[in-house]
Structure formats: structure tokens, C-alpha cells
Amino acid sequence: MNQTKYIFVTGGVTSSLGKGIIAASLAKLLQARGYRTTIQKFDPYINVDPGTLNPYEHGECYVTDDGAETDLDLGHYERFLNVPTSQANNVTTGRIYLSVIEKERRGEFLGKTVQVVPHITNEIKDRMQLLGKSGDYDIVITEIGGTVGDIESLPYIESVRQLVWELGENNGIVIHLTLVPYLAAAGELKTKPTQHSVKTLMESGIKADILVCRTEHEISDEIRNKLALFCNVKREAVIQSIDASTIYEVPNLMLEEGLDVVALKKLDLPKKAAPDLKNWNTFLKRLKNPKHTVNIGLVGKYVEMQDCYKSILEAFIHAGAANETKVNVISLHSEFIDASNVNEKLAGLDAVLVAPGFGERGIEGKIETVRYVRENKIPFFGICLGMQMSVIEYSRNVLGLSDANSTEMNDTTSNPVVNLMEEQKTVTDKGGTMRLGAWNCNIKAGTLAHKIYGTTSISERHRHRYEFNSAYVSQLEKAGLKASGTNPQTGLVEIVEIEDHPFFIGVQYHPEYKSTVANPHPIFVNFVAAAVQAKKK
Numbered sequence: 001m002n003q004t005k006y007i008f009v010t011g012g013v014t015s016s017l018g019k020g021i022i023a024a025s026l027a028k029l030l031q032a033r034g035y036r037t038t039i040q041k042f043d044p045y046i047n048v049d050p051g052t053l054n055p056y057e058h059g060e061c062y063v064t065d066d067g068a069e070t071d072l073d074l075g076h077y078e079r080f081l082n083v084p085t086s087q088a089n090n091v092t093t094g095r096i097y098l099s100v101i102e103k104e105r106r107g108e109f110l111g112k113t114v115q116v117v118p119h120i121t122n123e124i125k126d127r128m129q130l131l132g133k134s135g136d137y138d139i140v141i142t143e144i145g146g147t148v149g150d151i152e153s154l155p156y157i158e159s160v161r162q163l164v165w166e167l168g169e170n171n172g173i174v175i176h177l178t179l180v181p182y183l184a185a186a187g188e189l190k191t192k193p194t195q196h197s198v199k200t201l202m203e204s205g206i207k208a209d210i211l212v213c214r215t216e217h218e219i220s221d222e223i224r225n226k227l228a229l230f231c232n233v234k235r236e237a238v239i240q241s242i243d244a245s246t247i248y249e250v251p252n253l254m255l256e257e258g259l260d261v262v263a264l265k266k267l268d269l270p271k272k273a274a275p276d277l278k279n280w281n282t283f284l285k286r287l288k289n290p291k292h293t294v295n296i297g298l299v300g301k302y303v304e305m306q307d308c309y310k311s312i313l314e315a316f317i318h319a320g321a322a323n324e325t326k327v328n329v330i331s332l333h334s335e336f337i338d339a340s341n342v343n344e345k346l347a348g349l350d351a352v353l354v355a356p357g358f359g360e361r362g363i364e365g366k367i368e369t370v371r372y373v374r375e376n377k378i379p380f381f382g383i384c385l386g387m388q389m390s391v392i393e394y395s396r397n398v399l400g401l402s403d404a405n406s407t408e409m410n411d412t413t414s415n416p417v418v419n420l421m422e423e424q425k426t427v428t429d430k431g432g433t434m435r436l437g438a439w440n441c442n443i444k445a446g447t448l449a450h451k452i453y454g455t456t457s458i459s460e461r462h463r464h465r466y467e468f469n470s471a472y473v474s475q476l477e478k479a480g481l482k483a484s485g486t487n488p489q490t491g492l493v494e495i496v497e498i499e500d501h502p503f504f505i506g507v508q509y510h511p512e513y514k515s516t517v518a519n520p521h522p523i524f525v526n527f528v529a530a531a532v533q534a535k536k537k
Contacts, residue, residue, distance in 0.1 A: 003171060004132035004133070004137055004140055005138065005172070005267045005269065006128070006141075006163070006167060006171065006172040007026070007142070007172075007173055007263060007267075008141075008142050008144060008163075008164070008172065008173070008174045008175070009141060009144065009175045009176075009177060010148050010157070010176050011177045011178070012148045012176060012177070012178040012179075012193075012194070012198070012200065013147070013178050013193045013194065013197050014179055015146070017177050017178070017214045018177070018241070018247075018250075019143050019145075020041070020073035020076045020143060021247050022177055023073075024039060024076045024077050024081070025080065025251040025253075026175075026260060026263060027039050027077070027080065027081055028080045028280070029254060030264075032275035032276050032277055033260065033264075033273060033274075033275050035138045035139050036136065036137045037138065037141065038081075038085075038131055038136075038139075038140055039077040039081070039085075039089065039142075039143065040088065040091070040128070040141070040142050041070070041073050041077075041142075041145060042090075042127075042145060042156055043071055043090070043091070043092045043145040043146075044092075044146040044152035045093060045094065045145075046092070046093050046097070047092060047094050048092060048098055049068065049090070049092060050071055050072075050092075051069030055302045055305065055307075059305065059310055060072050060075075060307060060308055060309060060311060061463070062075045063437065063510065063513055064084065064085050064086050064087065064089070064437065064461070065084050065437055065459075066086045066087055066438075068089075068090060068436075068437075069463070070087075071145070072310050073143065074089055075314070079515070080516075080517065082517065082518040082519060088131050091124075091127045093152065093155070096124055096155075100119055100123050117158065120155050121155055121162060124155060124159035125162060125163050128140075128142055128160075128163060129163075138269075142160075149200045157201070157204045157206060158204065158205075160174065160206060161204060161205040161206050164206070169268075170266065170267055170268035173263065173266045173267060174201075174206055174207070174209050174210075175209065175210045175211075175212055175263070176197070176198060176201060176208035176210070176211055176212070177212045177214065178197045178213055179193055179215075180193070180213045180215045180219060180223070180227075181193060189217060189219065189220075189223055194213065194227060194231065198211070198231040202232075207232065208231065208232075208233055209233065209237060209266050210239060210259070210262055211231055211239065213227065213240055213241060214241050215240060215242055215243075216243050218240070218242065219238075219242075224238045234262075236258065237266075239254070239257045239259050241257075246287065248280075248287065249284065252277070252281070255275060280517065283318075283321050283517050287320070289324070290320065290324055290326040291324045291325070292324065292325040292326070292532050292535070293328065294326075294327055294328065294528065294532055294534075295328045296327055296328070296330065296351045296352065296353060297330045297346060297349040297351070297352040297369075298312065298329050298330065298331050298332065299332045299353065299355060299365070299366060300331070300333070300334060300354075300356075301333065301334050301355075301357050301359075301362035302355075302357065303332065303333050304333075309355055311513055311515070312353070312383070314512070315511070315515035315521055315524045316329055318515050318520035318524065318525075319515070319524035319527065320528055321520070322520045322525045322528075323528045323529050323532060325531075325532055327531075332345055332346075333365075334354075334363070334365035335361060335362035335365055337365035337366075337368055337369055338365060339368055342368050342372045346372055346378070350379070350531040350534045351380070351381070351503070351527060351530060352369060352381075353380075353381045353383065353386065354369055354370060354385075356384035356386060356464075357384075358408075359408075366385070367389050367392055367396070369389075370386075370389050370390045370393040371393050371397055374393065374498065374501065374504060377502055378502075378534065379502055379503035379530040379534050380501075380506075381503075381506075381523065381524075381527045382505070382507070383506075383509075383512065384507075384508060384509070384510060385464075386506060387468075387495075387506030387507055388418045388468065388506075388508075390504075390506040391418060391468050391472075391481070391506070392404050392405060394476060394479070395472065395476065398479050399475060399476060399479050401417070403415055405417070406466055407419050407466070408420070417472045418466050418467065418468060419467060420465060420466055420467075435463070435464055435465070436461075436462060436463055437461060437462065438459045438460065438461050439462050439487055439489075439509070440458070440459050441457075441458050441459070441485045441487055441488075441494040441495065442456060442486055442487075442488050443455070443456045443458065443484060443485045443495065444456070444482075447484035448484065448497045448505055449497060449505065451526075452505075452523055453522055454522075458485075460494070460507070460509035460510070461510050461513045461514065462508065463510060467493070470492065480500065481498060482496065482499065484496065494507060494508045494509060495508070502533070502534060503530035505527075507523065511523050512524070
């Protein structure tokens with residue numbers, strides 16, 4: 001196969017229809033047929049990346065191996081395909097404009113008036129083809145963020161129009177994801193919103209090749225025929241996407257609907273062998289038929305919005321299936337936990353994860369949570385800030401350093417057991433300036449971390465500014481908090497654990513980013529197993 005083929009996924013009627021899941025499901029089916037497939041996301045907001053966005057605004061910020069702070073949809077791409085993404089897989093309007101403006105300042109446009117067309121659209125098209133031109137992929141799926149008709153999306157829609165035309169027949173197609181709502185009062189599904197959405201797309205010069213219709217009820221043949229006629233698509237290209245009990249069912253639903261077959265036909269590509277989904281369906285079977293159930297507390301300060309901890313929640317699904325266990329994640333707001341109610345708040349939990357985060361709010365609740373689970377031998381897992389809270393708790397309550405703290409919360413503490421990294425002290429810009437991406441970690445033999453990973457050398461993804469202060473490592477180790485993993489380049493502590501405990505581990509990195517259906521993360525797998533054992537006692 002010589003030329004890379006392109007599939008563009010747009011959305012209409014409303015946001016949050018699941019373009020990312022449809023894109024990931026189609027990519028999974030194409031990958032399972034033997035095609036080298038990748039997915040990229042183009043977001044219409046002006047932030048250069050989501051790194052500076054409040055989690056309540058945009059959900060979690062996902063981090064790639066190469067240190068890119070990206071949209072959470074890239075997490076779905078990796079979890080489905082089990083293939084790492086990179087900076088090239090996520091582009092925002094802010095990054096596009098920044099690049100164009102920098103080129104203009106360098107005089108690269110030779111005095112031309114810089115305009116949305118052609119300069120912004122050319123930049124978008126270049127980014128859209130970056131992965132395709134690498135030679136690594138047969139098919140590139142590009143998800144366009146936002147909703148067709150939004151003013152922010154117009155440059156992307158125009159770029160797609162141009163690129164489909166430039167690529168030529170059978171080399172680029174458009175999938176339009178839309179909503180077919182059910183009106184209870186009328187007792188029927190309505191196609192008019194989809195018709196209007198497709199019309200809006202056509203006004204921009206783009207004809208949808210495939211319609212994917214999100215619905216709560218089965219779409220009848222009559223409605224499919226009506227949508228095909230009025231939206232100017234083939235009958236076989238009207239694909240139903242009905243609500244599923246889990247996102248991991250969607251590839252099978254799309255297989256039943258023939259989405260991959262229709263896409264390959266329109267791209268003039270052979271179907272090859274039927275998709276090999278044996279391992280995927282084994283995972284689904286274990287997920288749907290658990291032998292155990294555990295309740296795991298997720299203690300954080302963004303718990304009102306599930307997308308804030310999306311990768312953690314998905315990692316629990318992967319680890320639960322690996323243990324044939326249903327994991328009930330109980331969200332607990334750390335701001336409302338204190339010494340007087342911690343017993344009540346954590347009652348009935350088989351294990352507790354203290355989540356990552358930034359800032360002072362809810363910190364004391366996290367520290368009190370760590371104290372309680374440490375003293376009561378409840379399995380504990382701390383991620384990033386959660387690990388730092390375990391260091392502070394141990395310093396205060398075991399080592400006796402009553403004012404131990406992080407300089408993020410109290411920059412005048414006399415015992416800064418968690419401190420700002422040296423290279424961060426001169427940083428003024430907030431975006432893209434943390435310790436980001438994959439870093440190596442050496443694990444001490446014979447530790448819990450070594451047992452979990454089965455190796456003494458790992459690589460994990462980071463996103464933080466503050467670290468366990470190395471000046472306190474020795475005395476904390478003597479007191480029983482072991483530094484079982486360190487970065488070989490900097491000597492900074494990556495993993496802490498307690499030996500005299502059923503399961504107590506804190507990690508400075510974000511293991512949830514690397515958990516996939518095919519490779520559930522070993523810490524999550526072992527943590528869920530510890531919760532199962534705790535429940536049996």
C-alpha cells in the first residue's frame with residue numbers, strides 16, 4: 001500500500017456524542033484487520049494545549065511518552081489500540097496560530113498578508129498529514145473537536161474540505177457523527193436534527209460519506225432509508241451507534257453495523273481477514289462476568305466530574321477484568337474529610353486510592369485519609385500528589401515532624417519534605433513547563449514495587465513540579481517508609497512503600513496513562529488483587 005488513506009470524523013447536533021470512542025473503535029477494527037492505523041485529535045480551543053486548563057473545564061490532561069499534554073481522547077486511542085501516541089496526535093487552534101504567527105515574525109511568508117485561508121488552513125493540513133507522511137501508517141483517522149456549525153471549527157472544516165479534494169478519489173472520507181433523539185411525547189425517533197447537521201456540513205462544501213447515528217433506541221429500516229435519502233448517503237453507510245453498557249462494547253457494535261467494511265470500501269481498500277478480536281472479547285467476557293466485587297475509594301478534589309480522573313477509572317476497569325472483579329469506585333471529596341469523620345467516610349471500603357491534583361484545597365483531607373489507611377492496614381495506592389501526601393503524613397505522624405509539608409502548600413514550613421524541583425524555581429510560564437513525559441526508574445530488588453513489575457528497570461509518565469525532598473529520604477527510610485524506586489539521572493525518589501502493611505505504595509508518576517485493554521497496568525492489577533484479599537479477611 002503506497003498512499004496513506006485519511007478518515008475524518010466530525011460531529012453534529014450536540015457535543016459529547018462520543019466521537020473519540022467511535023474513532024477509536026473504527027481504528028481498533030481496522031487494526032484488527034491488519035492495517036497500521038493511528039488517530040489524531042484536532043481541538044478548536046485557543047489554548048496551546050490542555051495543560052493549563054482546569055480539570056472541571058476539560059477533564060483530565062493526558063500525557064504522552066514524549067511529554068505532550070493532550071486531550072483525554074488520546075487516552076482512549078491508546079487504551080483501544082495499545083499503541084503510544086505523541087505530540088503529533090493532538091493539535092489545538094492555539095498551537096496552529098502560534099506556529100503561523102512565529103513563521104510570520106521570521107518573515108517566512110515573504111511579506112504576504114497572513115490570513116485564515118490559505119495560511120491557517122495550510123498549517124492545519126500540514127499537521128493533518130504529519131503522521132501519514134511518516135510512512136508508519138496505512139490509515140490516519142482525524143477527529144475534529146467541537147460541533148459542526150461552531151465558529152471555532154470553521155477553519156478545520158475548510159481544511160478537511162480542501163484536503164479531501166487534494167487527496168483525490170478514494171483517499172479521504174468523512175464520517176459524520178450525529179444524534180437521532182427520541183421524543184417521549186411523540187414516542188418516536190426524530191431525524192430532523194441530523195438532516196440539519198448534514199446540511200450545515202454541506203454548506204461548508206463537505207459531503208458526509210458515512211453517518212454514525214447516536215441513539216437510545218434501535219433505528220428502524222424506515223428511518224435508515226429516510227436518513228440515507230435526505231442526507232445523500234448510501235443506505236449501507238447509515239450506521240447505528242446505540243447506547244452501550246461499556247465503551248469497550250462499541251468496537252463489536254460497529255463491527256455488527258459494518259462500519260469498518262463501509263469505510264474500507266469507500267477508501268478502495270481490501271477487507272483482508274475478518275477482525276481478530278479474540279483477546280478483546282476475552283477481556284469483555286471477564287469484565288461482564290466478575291467473580292468478586294470490591295469497593296475502592298477514590299479520594300480527590302475533582303470528584304464531581306468523572307472525566308477529571310478518566311484514565312484512573314479506565315485503569316480500574318482493565319485491572320478489574322484481569323482479576324475477574326467488579327470494581328466499584330467510590331468517589332470521596334478530600335475537602336470534606338477530617339479526623340472527626342474519616343472513619344465514617346472510609347467505612348466499607350476494601351482499598352483507597354489518593355488521587356493526583358494541584359493546589360492547597362483538600363490537602364489535609366488527603367493526609368488524614370493516608371493516616372487512617374496506614375494505621376488500619378487498608379490497601380493504599382497514592383499517585384503523584386497522593387504519593388506526596390503519604391510522605392507528609394509519615395513525616396508528621398511517625399517521624400514526629402509536626403509541621404512537615406510541601407512548599408506547594410506552605411512555602412515557610414521548616415520541614416519541606418516535598419519541595420519544588422530545582423529546575424522549576426526559575427519557571428514563570430505555566431504551560432508545558434512541568435516534568436513531563438516518560439522517565440526511567442530503577443527499582444530495588446525484593447521490594448513490593450519489584451514484585452509488582454517483575455523487573456528492576458521501568459519507564460513511566462510524569463506530570464508534576466514538586467518532588468520528595470531527597471534531604472529527608474534517609475531518616476524516613478530508617479522510620480520505615482522505603483524509597484523503592486529512584487530516577488537514575490536525577491536520583492529523585494519515584495516510589496515509596498511500607499513493608500509492614502498489606503499493600504501500601506505511592507508513586508510520583510502517573511501509571512494510569514499506560515494502562516490499556518491489552519496491557520492492564522501491573523500496579524492497578526496488584527492493587528485490585530489486594531482489595532480482593534482485604535475483603536476476604
